[in-house]
Amino acid sequence: MATSKRSSQAVRGAKSTLLWFGIILIVLGGLNWASVAFQNGQWTPKLALDLEGGTQVVLAAQLQEGAAAPSGDQMAQAASIIRQRVDASGISEAEVTTQGGTNIVVSVPGELDAETQNRIESSAKLEFRPVLYTDSASNVQVVKPEDFGMESFNATPTVEPTDGSDVAQLTDQLFADFLAFDCADVMSDPEVADPEEPMIACDESGTEKFVLGPVEISGEHISDATSSMVTNQQGVATGQWGVNLQFDATGTAEFRAVTERLVAIGATPDPTTGMADTTRSRFAVTLDGNVIVAPTANAVITDGKAQITGSFTEQSSKDLADQLKFGALPFSFQTQSTQTISATLGTWQLQAGLIAGAIGLLLVLLYSLLQYRLLGLVTMASLASLAVVAYLVVTLLSNQEGYRLSLAGVAGLIIAIGITADSFIVYFERIKDELREGRSLPAAVERGWSRAIRTILASDAVNLLVAIVLFFVAVGNVRGFAITLGITTLIDLFVVTLFTHPLMRLLATTKFFGGGHPASGLDPRALGAVYRGRGEFRRSSQAKKTKVQASAKEAERRQSLAERKAAEAAAKGEK
Secondary structure, three states, rough: HHHHHHHHHHHHHHHHHHHHHHHHHHHHHHHHHHHHHOOOOOOEEEOOOHHHOOOEEEEEEOOOOOOOOOOHHHHHHHHHHHHHHHHHHHOOEEEEEOOOOEEEEEEOOOOOOOOHHHHHHOOEEEEEEEEEEEEEOOOOOOOHHHHHOOOOOOOOOOOOOOOOOOOOHHHHHHHHHOOOOOHHHHHHOOOOOOOOOOEEEOOOOOOOEEEEEEOOEEEEHEEEEEEEOOOOOOOOOOEEEEEEEEEEEHHHHHHHHHHHHHHHHHOOOOOOOOOOOOOOEEEEEOOOEEEEEEOOOOOOOOOOEEEEEEEEEEHHHHHHHHHHHHHHHHOOEEEEEEEOOOOOOOHHHHHHHHHHHHHHHHHHHHHHHHHHHHHHHHHHHHHHHHHHHHHHHHHHHHHOOOOOEHHHHHHHHHHHHHHHHHHHHHHHHHHHHHOOOOHHHHHHHHHHHHHHHHHHHHHHHHHHHHHHHHHOOOOHHHHHHHHHHHHHHHHHHHEEEHHHHHHHHHHHHHHHHOOOHHOOOOOOOHHOOOEEEEEEEOOOOOOOOHHHHHHHHHHHHOOOOHHHHHHHHHHHHOO
């Protein structure tokens, strides 16, 4: 009665698990359908640059006249930052390389949308400059020296400026240029400004224009930038979004000195007006010649951790954080050309990869049928389930996360066949071991699973660890291989746990498999042992003597260390 009760519970558990497996498949299919129906997705995975072709953008470094050519390290740094920008836009399998010492080539799969192109081309040097003067961008005036009874405007400071915020830098000529400055004319084509001199710039919305002092901090000293909700002193979120900045050691020291000066300016009343100069206590961040943000310094930042607050939304704070984090190029770039490129490998390479996978799959199935008879059909069903789940997951990632399948990614999927086949072999061999020890098939399935799952978990953990390391260390196609290897490893565990094991539980209750039909691959007589009852077994009288001896040796060889010690202890007890 107890055995029958356990069997019924196992059957109910197996049916419940298979039901959940089916529900998860339906959910994955539904998510893909929703992507196709409402989000312009597609039912097939998007292909990477090597299989589909795409768009190539060549960026040329913009250097000041007489400046030295960029070093190899500077170009590598610039390429790394642009690659981070491309990755942050959700495009996978992009290639970013240097060319000729002054160019960077960006190749992305498919067509390049306007947002991503702007992100790539916004390649100016990120700089921090103090604000000297501001006005509305709509206030455009042309003034001439003769209007003031002068022959020419003075372009040189009358006294040497003491620091970056000194208004002595506001010469007559600079102020006249500022009044005549029209943001609509220059925002689309900003000039490369001398970092040692003041500059005139507009904010990105074109509503405010600035006179800015020399560069105080270069953007390359930003080590990190993130967006988050602003919290008060009690740590409670205020409902406002802000941008968090983290400087490196050099940037921390420079930012501390600058904020000390700006805070002092904001706290000191002007002798003429009696009001504090809040304009010169602002600090502008410029990218591509435009001011992306100009916050007021409210406190001295000593630890290099600053927070920018204002009228941010979640998206605008994230965009600004990305600009600050990925905008710190060592120099500016300008787009030299944009062209469509063909696939580097071609569709026939993909077909060759798929044919290789099909051949590997066929060989695994033939081996399973020869080795495990009709039990090999479980392998076929499990591999088919793996293929369906992997296809749905990769397609969903393509639609939702922009993942693209490269030839290296196809290789990762093919390797999954071997990973999953290895799991089946471990499981089936454990079941056969239990049958050799005289247990019934339902008991052998349960005990074999408890022993096999530890080996499967260890094997999958190693594969997953390799995939994670590859993903974070490698770039380009190798990262695509790491993604598919990691995905298929997790799917292998998912299929073996939620499909293969429950299926074996159900098959163990059938007359064909549970009765040990010779074609089932689970015939205890062929394995050299016959179940007798209550955990005891006797050797088959029908099996050949050589088969019995071979099976006994095989069972002895497969004993664990604990089983060997138990057997030795039992033998000593008998003596």
